[in-house]
Amino acid sequence: MKLKEGLLTVIIFAMASILFAQNPIIQTHYSPDPAPMVYNGKVYMYTGDDIPGYNFYYMTKWRVHSSADMVNWTDHGSPISLESFSWARDRAWASQCIERHGKFYWYICAQTTQNNMAVGVAVADHPAGPFKDALGKPLITTGSWSNIDPTVYIDDDGQAYLYWGNGSLYYVKLNKDMASYTGEIVPVPQTPETFGGVRRPRNGNAQTSQEATPNKDMFVEGPWFYKRNGRYYQMFAGMSKGGESLSYSMSDSATGPWKYQGKIMTEQPTNSFTNHGGIIDFKGKSYLFYHTGLLPGGGGYGRSSALEEFTYNEDGTIPSIRMTKEGVQPVGTLDPYKRTEAETIAWSEKCSIDQQEKTGVFITNTRIGGYIKVRSVDFGAIGPTSFAATIAAGLDGGILEVHIDSLGGTNLATINIPRTGGWNSWKIITEKVMAQVTGIHEVYFVFKGQNITAGRTLFNFDYWIFKK
Numbered sequence: 181m182k183l184k185e186g187l188l189t190v191i192i193f194a195m196a197s198i199l200f201a202q203n204p205i206i207q208t209h210y211s212p213d214p215a216p217m218v219y220n221g222k223v224y225m226y227t228g229d230d231i232p233g234y235n236f237y238y239m240t241k242w243r244v245h246s247s248a249d250m251v252n253w254t255d256h257g258s259p260i261s262l263e264s265f266s267w268a269r270d271r272a273w274a275s276q277c278i279e280r281h282g283k284f285y286w287y288i289c290a291q292t293t294q295n296n297m298a299v300g301v302a303v304a305d306h307p308a309g310p311f312k313d314a315l316g317k318p319l320i321t322t323g324s325w326s327n328i329d330p331t332v333y334i335d336d337d338g339q340a341y342l343y344w345g346n347g348s349l350y351y352v353k354l355n356k357d358m359a360s361y362t363g364e365i366v367p368v369p370q371t372p373e374t375f376g377g378v379r380r381p382r383n384g385n386a387q388t389s390q391e392a393t394p395n396k397d398m399f400v401e402g403p404w405f406y407k408r409n410g411r412y413y414q415m416f417a418g419m420s421k422g423g424e425s426l427s428y429s430m431s432d433s434a435t436g437p438w439k440y441q442g443k444i445m446t447e448q449p450t451n452s453f454t455n456h457g458g459i460i461d462f463k464g465k466s467y468l469f470y471h472t473g474l475l476p477g478g479g480g481y482g483r484s485s486a487l488e489e490f491t492y493n494e495d496g497t498i499p500s501i502r503m504t505k506e507g508v509q510p511v512g513t514l515d516p517y518k519r520t521e522a523e524t525i526a527w528s529e530k531c532s533i534d535q536q537e538k539t540g541v542f543i544t545n546t547r548i549g550g551y552i553k554v555r556s557v558d559f560g561a562i563g564p565t566s567f568a569a570t571i572a573a574g575l576d577g578g579i580l581e582v583h584i585d586s587l588g589g590t591n592l593a594t595i596n597i598p599r600t601g602g603w604n605s606w607k608i609i610t611e612k613v614m615a616q617v618t619g620i621h622e623v624y625f626v627f628k629g630q631n632i633t634a635g636r637t638l639f640n641f642d643y644w645i646f647k648k
């Protein structure tokens with residue numbers, strides 16, 4: 181009896197941790213090297229794109245997601261890839277985007293046709309693009325493998341700084357056009373006092389962190405430069421036992437001297453050698469973005485963005501932060517009476533995303549047993565009477581069920597999906613809402629099927645809306 185109860189508790193705990201999981205925050209694809217940007221009431225998160233099955237960082241594109249509440253993330257697809265930069269041939273590595281006077285400057289790094297790494301910049305009128313290469317050539321190109329992981333910040337006096345580096349850390353002062361700079365590239369001095377240690381000189385061109393001294397720290401890569409309450413922060417991927425830590429230094433000036441402060445995140449079971457982070461304040465809270473290899477099937481070359489909330493110490497220093505599965509709590513609600521893209525997701529299983537010129541980003545590869553969960557949905561005081569979803573299905577048999585609060589919670593609506601004329605022939609299908617719902621709930625869009633071979637796509641799903 182006791183054994184049975186114990187087993188039951190383990191099963192309930194495992195199910196609860198799946199249902200309450202919020203990290204990694206993107207489940208439909210890998211999303212390494214998260215770089216958050218706060219703009220106009222939303223957080224935009226720019227990431228890379230690890231390719232399943234590879235054994236190195238052979239990445240080819242970058243991605244954008246956004247959230248107004250920190251738990252529901254809308255996928256904006258991949259507005260830039262290596263093809264967007266005529267000079268880039270491989271390794272679409274870490275990036276960061278910033279807004280200046282209504283334009284968005286997305287600093288990326290990639291391997292050049294000359295086989296070294298360089299920093300480039302793409303520009304857009306909207307945070308999710310379309311972006312185009314601002315220069316048609318790299319912005320930083322010195323022939324060095326250290327030209328990776330750009331981070332950018334515009335100071336209160338309007339001066340913009342671009343820092344970057346692997347092993348060595350550099351900066352330049354950007355001009356107001358954000359696509360050129362004045363003065364020399366400045367190498368930042370590294371000592372135990374400034375960055376916790378010194379990396380041994382590189383042997384040739386190898387892109388490796390193997391020279392690290394376990395347990396000590398040093399600047400490895402992935403700088404994240406920002407200012408808060410008049411003080412400057414330089415977070416970076418440092419070195420710990422078994423992999424990269426997230427560590428930081430502080431300064432009273434944008435250009436140093438830097439004072440090493442310690443490790444923010446270290447020796448966590450992230451299942452990834454690298455870590456790469458970004459820090460923002462949003463709606464009065466502070467957040468650390470980082471990556472792990474913890475998405476099922478993931479690892480060191482299959483990394484996904486994760487998120488934790490933290491509070492600065494009174495003196496402005498950053499506490500030690502542990503990774504969690506539960507992630508963060510919502511800081512806003514979602515209005516179900518406005519069109520919501522189906523690719524707005526708090527958690528999902530057994531589905532992925534695709535992108536087309538006409539439809540934009542949509543959910544595809546929906547399979548039996550899969551679902552999309554959306555959190556903090558506010559139905560208000562008067563509940564909905566109907567639910568509509570935009571669906572495309574080349575075959576029939578798929579069923580979309582809408583439940584609240586859990587996968588098996590109250591069933592609000594069921595759509596038996598007909599053939600719509602093809603996987604790209606979209607139809608708005610409306611159904612009556614079968615139960616009364618008011619107030620704030622989680623909503624589950626559950627994928628089911630009748631007489632269907634398990635594993636095949638049930639339907640494509642573009643957006644949904646409730647009506648009162």
Ligand code: FUB
Pocket residue numbers: 212213228237273274328329401402417454455456
């Ligand atoms: O994602 C490729 C590289 O791995 C990044 O540029 C580094 O920061 C590390 O995360």
